[in-house]
Each structure stands twice: as structure tokens, then as C-alpha cells.
Amino acid sequence: MPAFSRTQVWLILLAITATTYWIGEAGLSGHGSMVPVLALFGLAFAKGLLVCLDFLELRHAPALWRWLVVGWLAMVVALIVLAYWISLR
Amino acid sequence: MHGSTPTALSSESNELHPATGAQTGAHLHAQAHDATPRLRGDLGVWLVILMELLTFAILFVSFAFARTREVALFNASQATLNLNAGALNTVLLISGSWCVASAVAAVRRNASVVGARWLLGALGCGGGFVVVKLGEYAQKLASGVDLSTNTFYMFYVLLTGFHFLHVVVGMLAITYLWLKTRRGRYSSHDCHALETGAAFWHMVDLLWIVLFPLVYVMR
Numbered sequence: 001m002p003a004f005s006r007t008q009v010w011l012i013l014l015a016i017t018a019t020t021y022w023i024g025e026a027g028l029s030g031h032g033s034m035v036p037v038l039a040l041f042g043l044a045f046a047k048g049l050l051v052c053l054d055f056l057e058l059r060h061a062p063a064l065w066r067w068l069v070v071g072w073l074a075m076v077v078a079l080i081v082l083a084y085w086i087s088l089r
Numbered sequence: 090m091h092g093s094t095p096t097a098l099s100s101e102s103n104e105l106h107p108a109t110g111a112q113t114g115a116h117l118h119a120q121a122h123d124a125t126p127r128l129r130g131d132l133g134v135w136l137v138i139l140m141e142l143l144t145f146a147i148l149f150v151s152f153a154f155a156r157t158r159e160v161a162l163f164n165a166s167q168a169t170l171n172l173n174a175g176a177l178n179t180v181l182l183i184s185g186s187w188c189v190a191s192a193v194a195a196v197r198r199n200a201s202v203v204g205a206r207w208l209l210g211a212l213g214c215g216g217g218f219v220v221v222k223l224g225e226y227a228q229k230l231a232s233g234v235d236l237s238t239n240t241f242y243m244f245y246v247l248l249t250g251f252h253f254l255h256v257v258v259g260m261l262a263i264t265y266l267w268l269k270t271r272r273g274r275y276s277s278h279d280c281h282a283l284e285t286g287a288a289f290w291h292m293v294d295l296l297w298i299v300l301f302p303l304v305y306v307m308r
Contacts, residue, residue: 006187006190006194009187010186014184017176017183020179020301020302021179023306024176024306025172037307040306041302044302047298051291051295054190055186055190055291055294056129056295060126060129061128062126063126065135068139069142072142073295076149076150076299079149079150079153080153082153083156084153086154
């Protein structure tokens with residue numbers, strides 16, 4: 001992932017939040033379909049990744065710390081999506 | 090080849106080369122120093138952050154799996170939440186994080202006054218979050234919702250309430266750091282405490298980034 005300036009990160013985060021809000025507002029947030037939920041949490045992961053790498057400055061931290069926090073994010077998002085998938089069974 | 094034009098080269102090596110060499114050396118040294126992987130903030134607080142992340146992970150995943158048993162109830166209860174308030178709070182936390190990151194950057198270039206202003210901006214964002222959230226809680230209480238209403242609301246109160254407490258703690262830390270920064274207490278050589286407070290604040294933002302789509306949007 002390329003490094004962005006702080007303000008670019010902020011603007012990207014705002015744009016993603018607007019998209020998430022729109023997904024919710026338009027009633028596209030799931031309703032028994034995997035695609036919107038994957039999009040929703042894909043966006044949440046992208047947002048979280050930017051906060052981890054650029055705001056928490058894990059981009060410049062020892063790899064172990066970077067992977068611990070990014071791994072936490074990936075794991076939580078994956079388990080939420082898995083639970084949603086199970087709810088459709 | 091060096092020997093063939095002694096005058097020109099000797100002047101180059103005497104005046105330009107050593108100077109350039111020294112500059113490059115210093116530059117490389119600075120770069121190497123910057124490039125050394127380093128965890129920004131206090132190790133102890135980072136361990137606390139890991140514990141917090143783990144605790145919230147358990148809550149998030151419990152919410153998601155509890156939902157699989159009562160999908161209709163979760164969806165109906167979620168429909169009563171205020172999506173606008175949730176989205177507004179996301180914007181406030183993201184902006185607060187941006188302010189704190191900018192404050193740290195300002196202090197690193199020894200611009201304490203600018204840094205203090207950014208911290209004040211972060212406090213404004215945090216204050217906005219608290220006001221919106223309290224308004225949301227007041228609405229929910231007025232409509233008779235509490236921990237015992239149903240599983241969804243139990244998680245809603247637990248997750249958002251626990252997160253709310255972290256926002257308040259983060260604001261107390263930022264207030265302390267703001268007072269210190271205003272007085273020029275931190276600089277490029279000493280901003281460890283500021284980086285530590287910033288890490289905690291960004292963690293609060295990171296948690297909300299998962300909480301918002303999970304509790305307010307997914308159905």
C-alpha cells in the first residue's frame with residue numbers, strides 16, 4: 001500500500017465513510033446477500049489499514065507489531081463476514 | 090584519471106567533494122535513523138492497546154455470532170438506531186485522529202503552538218462525539234431501551250458504552266498533552282508521551298471503524 005500524506009489519508013477515510021453510510025442508507029447492507037457485506041467490511045478493512053499504517057505509524061514499526069495489529073483487523077473482519085455467511089445457511 | 094587534471098580535481102576534492110560527502114553522510118545517517126523500525130509510543134501502553142483490541146475482538150465476534158441465532162431480532166432492533174448519528178461520529182473520530190497525527194507531526198518539527206492547536210481540534214472532535222453519543226443514549230433511554238431489552242441492545246449498550254469510556258479516557262489524555270504541548274514541553278527530541286497518547290487515540294478510532302458497520306449498518 002503506498003504512503004499517503006496525512007491529509008490524503010483523512011480525505012480517503014471520509015470518502016470511505018460516505019460510501020459506508022450510503023450502503024446503509026440505500027438499504028444495501030446485506031439483507032441476505034454476501035456481496036454488500038463483503039463490500040462493507042472490505043471498506044472497513046481498508047479504513048482500518050490506513051489508520052494502522054499511517055496514523056498509528058505501524059508502517060515504520062517493527063514488522064511483528066505491524067502484523068499483530070493488521071492481523072487483528074483481518075481476523076476480526078474475516079470472523080464477522082464468516083458469521084454473516086453462517087446466518088444465511 | 091584523477092592524476093591527469095590535478096588542479097581542477099584537487100579544488101573539487103578539497104571544496105566540493107568533502108562537503109558533499111559530509112552532507113551525504115549526515116543525510117544518510119538521518120535517513121537510516123528515520124528508517125529504523127520503531128514503535129511510536131510507550132511499549133507498556135502498546136501492550137494495553139493489544140489487550141483492548143483483544144477484548145473488543147471478543148465482543149465484536151460474539152455480537153456477529155449471537156446475531157446468527159436471532160437475525161430477525163437483530164435486524165429489527167438495528168433499524169431503530171440512528172445511522173446519521175453513527176456516521177457523524179465516524180467522521181468526528183476520523184477527523185480527531187487526523188488532528189492528533191498532525192499534532193505529533195507539528196511537534197516533531199518543533200512547532201508546539203501549531204501542535205497544541207491540532208490537539209485542541211482533536212478535543213473538539215472528541216467532544217462532538219460525546220455529545221452525539223449522549224444524545225443517542227438519551228433517545229434510547231426515553232424509548233425504554235436498556236441492557237435487558239434484548240440481545241441486540243445488550244450488545245449495543247455494552248459495545249458502544251465500553252467504547253464511549255475509551256473516548257472519554259482518550260480525551261483526558263489529550264487534554265493533559267494539550268496543556269503540556271502549549272507550554273512547549275515536547276519537541277522533536279522528546280515527544281514520547283505525545284506519541285503514546287496519540288497511539289491510544291488512534292486505537293479508539295480503529296475500534297469504531299469496525300463497530301460502526303457491524304452494529305449500525307450490516308443487516
